[in-house]
Amino acid sequence: MSAPAATAQLYLKQARNSPNSKDCMEIYDKWAATYNDEVGDSAQSYVAPVLVAQAAIKFKSSKSPADSVILDAGCGTGLVGQALAISGARAIDGIDLSQPMLDIARDTGAYRDLAQADMNKPIAQKDDTYDIVSCVGTFTLGHVGPDPALRELVRVTKTKGIVVATILQEIWVPFGFKAEVEKLEAEGLVEVVSTDLIDYVKGHGDKAVLLILKKSQRA
Numbered sequence: 001m002s003a004p005a006a007t008a009q010l011y012l013k014q015a016r017n018s019p020n021s022k023d024c025m026e027i028y029d030k031w032a033a034t035y036n037d038e039v040g041d042s043a044q045s046y047v048a049p050v051l052v053a054q055a056a057i058k059f060k061s062s063k064s065p066a067d068s069v070i071l072d073a074g075c076g077t078g079l080v081g082q083a084l085a086i087s088g089a090r091a092i093d094g095i096d097l098s099q100p101m102l103d104i105a106r107d108t109g110a111y112r113d114l115a116q117a118d119m120n121k122p123i124a125q126k127d128d129t130y131d132i133v134s135c136v137g138t139f140t141l142g143h144v145g146p147d148p149a150l151r152e153l154v155r156v157t158k159t160k161g162i163v164v165a166t167i168l169q170e171i172w173v174p175f176g177f178k179a180e181v182e183k184l185e186a187e188g189l190v191e192v193v194s195t196d197l198i199d200y201v202k203g204h205g206d207k208a209v210l211l212i213l214k215k216s217q218r219a
């Protein structure tokens, strides 16, 4: 394994072992400056941001990317926003726990607005605001759990809008993500479009559930 890929593995391992949001934030605060070089290293091949951006554009066919208002939740340094912007998206907001990660995202120029937020708590965004909500690499060990985050992401999505998220495969069932999705579906809030497995980090063996939810029409 190359040195950048090994460093990425080390930081990721520490972040996944975080006992709380504050510890997780401190790891990303330290990692921010070198994150892109390390996760983007060819041996590491972090493919999830591009796969999610492509899925978001494909499944939100009723509106062009240029006309879609998007929230990138857990945006980090902005890899998803950049991939969405390449597809023509212009109105992309981002939230993340780590201010240094947000500072790098701001430098990409891909985002309209960026704000610090802890997704383990209710978020500040208004109801029914976004056509697309993306969340990549943030539903993982030591980061963000299913409740209240999944319901919050659905809340801020417009009717017929979509939530596209990766959830690390090993926590999909044991950490209650699948159960929370079933609950949202049973309440009539969402239609489940996809729970396919995708490669998350090529060359590392991590797989993630690619969750796509469509927000249902209110009765």
Ligand SMILES: C[S@@+](CC[C@H](N)C(=O)[O-])C[C@H]1O[C@@H](n2cnc3c(N)ncnc32)[C@H](O)[C@@H]1O
Binding pocket: 021, 024, 025, 028, 048, 049, 073, 074, 075, 076, 077, 078, 079, 080, 095, 096, 097, 098, 101, 117, 118, 119, 120, 135, 136, 137, 138, 142, 143, 144
């Ligand atoms: C692996 S990075 C993924 C970043 C970006 N989406 C990407 O794909 O490159 C995980 C991100 O989750 C953020 N994060 C961790 N805990 C969080 C929380 N409680 N609320 C919001 N963001 C959080 C971290 O700051 C970090 O930017």
